[in-house]
Structure formats: structure tokens, C-alpha cells
Amino acid sequence: MTSRELNPKFFEASRAGQAIQHYINTIHGSPFRLYVVTQIHKARTEDMGESGMKYILEFSVKDTVGQSSEGRCSAEVLFPKGETQRPPQVQFSCDGLPRLNTSDKEQAFYQKYSANTNPVTATYLPDSYGHIEPDMVPFWHLGWLAASFVMLNESNENTRYNMAQVAKIKQLKSEDDQLHFEYEVLLHDMVSQEIIRWKLLITWSPAKSIKVVESELLPRCHCN
Numbered sequence: 001m002t003s004r005e006l007n008p009k010f011f012e013a014s015r016a017g018q019a020i021q022h023y024i025n026t027i028h029g030s031p032f033r034l035y036v037v038t039q040i041h042k043a044r045t046e047d048m049g050e051s052g053m054k055y056i057l058e059f060s061v062k063d064t065v066g067q068s069s070e071g072r073c074s075a076e077v078l079f080p081k082g083e084t085q086r087p088p089q090v091q092f093s094c095d096g097l098p099r100l101n102t103s104d105k106e107q108a109f110y111q112k113y114s115a116n117t118n119p120v121t122a123t124y125l126p127d128s129y130g131h132i133e134p135d136m137v138p139f140w141h142l143g144w145l146a147a148s149f150v151m152l153n154e155s156n157e158n159t160r161y162n163m164a165q166v167a168k169i170k171q172l173k174s175e176d177d178q179l180h181f182e183y184e185v186l187l188h189d190m191v192s193q194e195i196i197r198w199k200l201l202i203t204w205s206p207a208k209s210i211k212v213v214e215s216e217l218l219p220r221c222h223c224n
Helices: 010-030 103-114 134-154
Strands: 005-006 037-047 051-064 069-080 087-095 119-126 160-177 176-189 194-205 211-216
Touching: 010 051, 010 069, 010 087, 010 134, 010 160, 051 134, 069 211, 103 176, 134 160, 134 176, 134 194, 134 211, 160 194
Parallel strands: none
Antiparallel strands: 005 037, 037 051, 051 069, 069 087, 119 160, 160 176, 176 194, 194 211
């Protein structure tokens, strides 16, 4: 096993930081909580042989919705080797992960849209000017969280993805006490500079959080 220190500002460290950010959002995110890795303080790698390459990071994370104070965290990310794409394995711990009490907002959002007689539909969040109507912001966050599942699953040592835009939203009939939505999200592949389009069927409730039930990679597009 060999170990190597990394410059926290270089691509190798930031790529692993992005995978950690996606993972945290799949576990702790909500329409009113969205996390970003704000700074990587230390980073190193360990060559795990046939198992893959492990990245060990110390970093700060912040809830960008609540604008809460930053929490100091550490994580290990193992990118598996092999020809078949497998998601990285992430283990992390945080001292005081910034989480505001958003339960009232989540319950109000859930009650409003579970009883909604006019299902929500929307396109292009944000619009070409970067604007999102206030009542659409939680749906933008849901799209970002759903995209985090895809970005984490597709991540390896040669990728780096960012959320670009929610292209379409369609609210479906609620089932099993869950809100159901069909999303189309645009992801920015930072390596190839391509825009990748995914169709996602998601469910959400305050009790069970967000789940991606189905995902489909759509044909590549040259989207703005």
C-alpha cells in the first residue's frame, strides 16, 4: 500500500470532494437542505491494489439553503478498479454537520402538494437568466438531490459532474404517502464539457426522504 499527499486545490482532491458532496446530499438533503463542500483542507491517496484507489479528505461542508455555519468533516472515498462502472464507496463523519430544523417547512410542502389538485409542471429551472420563482425553489432542490444519486453512481477517477439545470418536472399521482415526480435533469460533465440528460422518477416525503425509483440516460444534447 502506497500513500501520497495531494494538493487540496488540485483536480484529484476536488473530484473526490464532489463525490463526497453527492453522497452527503443523498443521505441528508431535502427540499430545504442542500449541501456543498466549501473547502478541502487536507487530502491524500492510498493505493489499495486490486480494490482501487482510496482518497482521504478533511473538508468543510455547508447547507447552502439555510446558510448555516460550516461543519468540519472527514471522509474516505474508494474508487473501485475494473472495466465495469461501479460507484465510489464513501464513509464520512462530521462534527456538527450543519442542519437547520426544517421539519415544519418540509411538512407544509408535503401537505400542500400531496393535496394539490393541479399537479406541478415546470421547465428550465433556473431559466436562461438564472432566475427561479420562489415557489419553484424546493423543486429545484429536489432535482439537485435526485441528480446527486446519478452523479455519485456515475463517478470514477476520470469524471467530475455538476448539476446544470432541471429541464422538466411533472408531478405524478401520489402513492404510499409519497410525492411522485418525473424529472429531466441536465448534468455538466466537467471533463468532456458535454451536457448529459437524465430522466428520473423520484419519490419524496419528510419521513422517507428522496428516492430515485427509475433512471434513464437520454441521448446526448448540446444544451445551453
